Every structure is written in structure tokens, then in C-alpha cells.
Amino acid sequence: MSSSSDLLNSIQSSGNGLTLAELLVEQPGLARRTAQRLIAGLIDHGQVIARGEARARRYFGVVTSVSDGFPRQIPLSADSQDILAYIDQPAQARKPVGYQRDFLDAYLPNTTWYLSAAMRRQLHSMGKTADIDQPAGTYSRAILNRLLIDLSWASSHLEGNTYTRLDTRELIEHGKAARGKSAIETQMILNHKTAIELLVENIDSAELNRYTLMNLHSALAENLLPNPADEGRVRQHAVDIGKSVYRPLSKPQQIEDALSALLAKANQIHDPFEQSFFMMVHLPYLQPFADINKRTSRLAANLPLFRANLCPLTFMDVPEQAYSRATLGVFEMTRVELLRDLYVWAYERSTQEYLAIKQDLAEPDPLRLAWRDFIKQTIREVILQPQVDPLASIAQSVAQRIPEQEQAEVHALIVEELRRLHEGVLARYGLRPSELLAWQELHRPMRTR
Structure with missing residues (x-):
């Protein structure tokens, strides 16, 4: 089946552009509607432009400054361009390499810096929110509904998921696939939602430790790995990296040792952005899990930002090829400059999105915030006891x-949450779809009255 990269190659190789009809001739296995959707995605990412109307509409490739996977709006340093020049060679021209433990050991927290002082100041300035001095997680909880959609969609998109952002919103807000x-694409989106909620809801206790990392991976990997036993545990076998000459560690004990050292260093880093970027560099490089390492690193990279009440890193508008090349620079060269340049650009894009919607954010209901744990526990108990009258x-x-003066309002909040309950929010209450269905069979009127 043709992919967006196949279409892009066809368009770029044509000096005079191609019409949709001409593209379909070149890609005979591609349905017309699929081609239109893929082209729309290429246009959205600045890789293709369209000229003309109706049947005369032609598509042209956008010439970028350095590489097809790096749009010209992403500024790259000379070091990053050197990395691209090497990575863009055919695989047979690149030197096979294994995991370099010295790369991790040489990093000294708060002495070694992947992000310069100027970069860190720039990132802090871009990501600062009005909640900067509030308890950890205040900002991420306030924007949670938007965050679930944006980060779930963008992170999944980097894995080739073809859900649109609107599709993602319908799935997360209304449970509609x-x-x-x-089914894999739907599961991937829902797993991201669960994993993000896991971080945000446990922000007071979540740290970059084995418990958080394993449970984060387990949430992202649920129902997606060939062997379910690989969910949330260090891999027990060798893995290959597609389109790369990098070979990760294969012995479980070596992986365990390196992971322990990685987490020990991560937790000593004081600056949230340096800590975030460190995880984006070293977690995928180690490949501690059978699969889904990059997804885990993207969410783990957000934990320090959530805790510091900084804008999140959603990866919105990050081109898949740019991210893949930047990661290969780490894998094959143990060099971070290309990923660093992409990280800074991606964070600026994220902050532009979130600072723009600041004025639209509703203030959190103080009563709902004060009694959030009680509300969730009460709803969970109601659902798990379907034979009991819910209102009683x-x-x-x-x-x-609840204190007497607040009882009426809290009671109303719980009833309203119960009426809105659907499959897409069950992780918030620690519930499963089967438990909700069993309750609904006995209390259907509760949903509509």
C-alpha cells in the first residue's frame, strides 16, 4: 500500500507537478479518497503546495533548505547539518554501531548541559505560565482536556497513525472510533490518553523512577505488543531499529544496569527542560522496552514540565521524518544537536498553541478541585455497586x-459527572468498559433524565 512518503517522492520527482489523476496512475494501488487525505496531510506539513482548481489542480514538492524531512522553518545549526549529511547517506555507507555506555556515563547532572544556558532561558521564557508558583500539576490539570487531544494525536502521528486531530477529539471526548x-490506531490513541492521565493525575507522586516509567510504558503498550508479557517490563531479547545501523544492547542485565544509571542521573537534574531533553535522548537510545520506547520518552519528557507548571511539549506540527532523522543522529552518532534543535523548535510551536488559548481556559471549579479525589472515589464506588441506588x-x-455548607454543591457535581460518564473517561476513575456497561444495564434512565 502506498504511503504519504511514496506520494511525496512521486510529486518531488516531477518537474512540473502532478494532478491527482496523474498521481493515481503512478500509485495504482491507492484509492482516490486515501490519496486526497494523504495529500492534505503533506500540504498541512508544508511539504507540498497546490496550484490551480478542480481537475487542473497540480501538486508540487516544497524545496527545503537542508533535507526533505526538515522544513525550512526549523532553524538548524551547522552541527545539525553535519549530522543530517551523515544520516542521509544510504545505510550501507554508515558504520554499524552498538550501544555506547560511555555516552551515558560521561553525562554529569548539573555540570554537563545538552541545552545551553541561553537555550534554557529561552525555553523558560516561552513556557512560563501564570501557574508557575502554584502546586505541581496545577497548569496541566487546567488544560487537561486540550492536552489529551493534542499530545495523543501528535505523538501517535509520529508513529504513522492516520487519525486526524478531529478523529482524535471524537474518540477521546465521545468514545467514537x-x-x-x-483497531491498532484506535488503541494507540486511547493508550496515549490513559498514559497522559496517569501522569497528570499522579503528578504529586510521579517521578522519573522505575515505577513511573514501567507503568507509563504499560499504559502506552496495552494490547499493542505481540507478547503482552512485555508490557511495562525491561525487554528480555534483542531488537533491531528499522532503517538504522544501530544495534541496542541485548543482554537483560546490561539493560537493567544502564536503565538504573539513566534514571539516577535524570533525577539529579535540576532544570526541568534539561531533564526533559535528557529523557528524550537517552531513553530511546537505550531501548529498554521491546517496543514503544520513543512514545514512552515523549511522555516522560513532559513530566518535568507538568511538575513545574510549564507549557507542555505536545509535538504538534513536528514532521515524522524530521523526528526520525534527529533520533538516528543520537542512535548512530551519539550526537544530540539535531534533536536539540528540533526540541527547541517543537517547544516553541507548543507554547504558541497553549499561550494562544490561555484566555479561553475556564478557571477550574474550586469546589471540584478541592474534592476531586472524593468525587472520583464516589463515582467508582457507585459504578462498582450497580445493585445499589446511585443517588442514595x-x-x-x-x-x-463533606461539610454541611458544601454538601448540596458537591452532590450536584457528582451527579453531573455520573451522567456524563462514558468509555473515554473511565481511566480517570480506575474503571473498565465492562463495569460501566454492567451499571448502565440497570440504570439507563440515569443517563438521560
Whole structure:
């Protein structure tokens, strides 16, 4: 089946552009609607431009300054261009390499810096929010609904997922899977949602340790690995990196030792951006899991930002090929400059999105914030006891735990949350779809009245 890269190659190799009809001749296995969707994606990412109308509409490749995978708007240093020149060679021209433990050992937290002082100041200036002095996680909780959609979509897109952002919103907000998409793509989006909620909801205790990392991977990997036993645990076998001459460690004990050293160093780093970038560099390089290492690193890279009430790094508009090349620079050369330049550009794009919507953010309901754990626990208990009258159960819990002057409002909040309950928010309450279905069979009127 043709991919967007196949289409892009066809368009770029044509000196005079191609019409849709001409593209379909060159890609005979591609359905017309699929081609239109892929072309729209290439246009959105600045890789293709369209000229003309209707049947005369022609598509032209955009010439970039350095590489097809790096749009000209991403500024690259001379070091980054050197990395690209090497990575863009055919694989047979690049030297096979294994994991270099010295790369990790040479990093001294708060002495070694992947991000210069000027870069860190720039990132802090871009990402500063009004909640900077509030308790950890205040900002990420305030923007959670938007964050779930943006980060789930963009991170999945970097893995080749073809869900649109609108598809993702429908799935996350209303539990509606997009038509024509594979079950794997739907699962990937939902797993991102669960993993992001895991970080945000546990922000007070979440650290860059084995527990957080393993559970983060488990959430992202659920129902996606050939062997479910690989979910949330260090891999027990060798892996290959597609289109790369890099060969990661294969012995479990060596992986375990390197992972322990990696996390020990990460937790000593004081600056949240340096800590974030360190995880984006070293976690995929080590490849501690059977698969889904890069996804895990992208979410782990957000944890320091969540804790510091900084804007998140959503990876919106990051081209897949740019990210892949930057990662190969780390894998095959143990050089971070290309990934660093992409990280800074991607963070600026993220902050532009979130600072632009600041004025649209509703202030968190102080009562809902104060009693959030109680509300979640009460809803969980109601669903897990379908034989008990829900309104009576809520009234009893509220009467026992909530001050009298707040009981009526908290009671109303819980009832409203219960009426809005659907599959897309179940992880928030620690519930499974089967448990919700069992409850709904007995209490369907509760959903509509």
C-alpha cells in the first residue's frame, strides 16, 4: 500500500507537478479518497503546495533548505547539518554501531548541559505560565482536556497513525472510533490518553523512577505488543531499529544496569527542560522496552514540565521524518544537536498553541478541585455497586465526608459527572468498559433524565 512518503517522492520527482489523476496512475494501488487525505496531510506539513482548481489542480514538492524531512522553518545549526549529511547517506555507507555506555556515563547532572544556558532561558521564557508558583500539576490539570487531544494525536502521528486531530477529539471526548481506521490506531490513541492521565493525575507522586516509567510504558503498550508479557517490563531479547545501523544492547542485565544509571542521573537534574531533553535522548537510545520506547520518552519528557507548571511539549506540527532523522543522529552518532534543535523548535510551536488559548481556559471549579479525589472515589464506588441506588449512595457518601455548607454543591457535581460518564473517561476513575456497561444495564434512565 502506498504511503504519504511514496506520494511525496512521486510529486518531488516531477518537474512540473502532478494532478491527482496523474498521481493515481503512478500509485495504482491507492484509492482516490486515501490519496486526497494523504495529500492534505503533506500540504498541512508544508511539504507540498497546490496550484490551480478542480481537475487542473497540480501538486508540487516544497524545496527545503537542508533535507526533505526538515522544513525550512526549523532553524538548524551547522552541527545539525553535519549530522543530517551523515544520516542521509544510504545505510550501507554508515558504520554499524552498538550501544555506547560511555555516552551515558560521561553525562554529569548539573555540570554537563545538552541545552545551553541561553537555550534554557529561552525555553523558560516561552513556557512560563501564570501557574508557575502554584502546586505541581496545577497548569496541566487546567488544560487537561486540550492536552489529551493534542499530545495523543501528535505523538501517535509520529508513529504513522492516520487519525486526524478531529478523529482524535471524537474518540477521546465521545468514545467514537473513526471509520476506516485500524483497531491498532484506535488503541494507540486511547493508550496515549490513559498514559497522559496517569501522569497528570499522579503528578504529586510521579517521578522519573522505575515505577513511573514501567507503568507509563504499560499504559502506552496495552494490547499493542505481540507478547503482552512485555508490557511495562525491561525487554528480555534483542531488537533491531528499522532503517538504522544501530544495534541496542541485548543482554537483560546490561539493560537493567544502564536503565538504573539513566534514571539516577535524570533525577539529579535540576532544570526541568534539561531533564526533559535528557529523557528524550537517552531513553530511546537505550531501548529498554521491546517496543514503544520513543512514545514512552515523549511522555516522560513532559513530566518535568507538568511538575513545574510549564507549557507542555505536545509535538504538534513536528514532521515524522524530521523526528526520525534527529533520533538516528543520537542512535548512530551519539550526537544530540539535531534533536536539540528540533526540541527547541517543537517547544516553541507548543507554547504558541497553549499561550494562544490561555484566555479561553475556564478557571477550574474550586469546589471540584478541592474534592476531586472524593468525587472520583464516589463515582467508582457507585459504578462498582450497580445493585445499589446511585443517588442514595451519593447522598450517603456526601453526608459522611463533606461539610454541611458544601454538601448540596458537591452532590450536584457528582451527579453531573455520573451522567456524563462514558468509555473515554473511565481511566480517570480506575474503571473498565465492562463495569460501566454492567451499571448502565440497570440504570439507563440515569443517563438521560
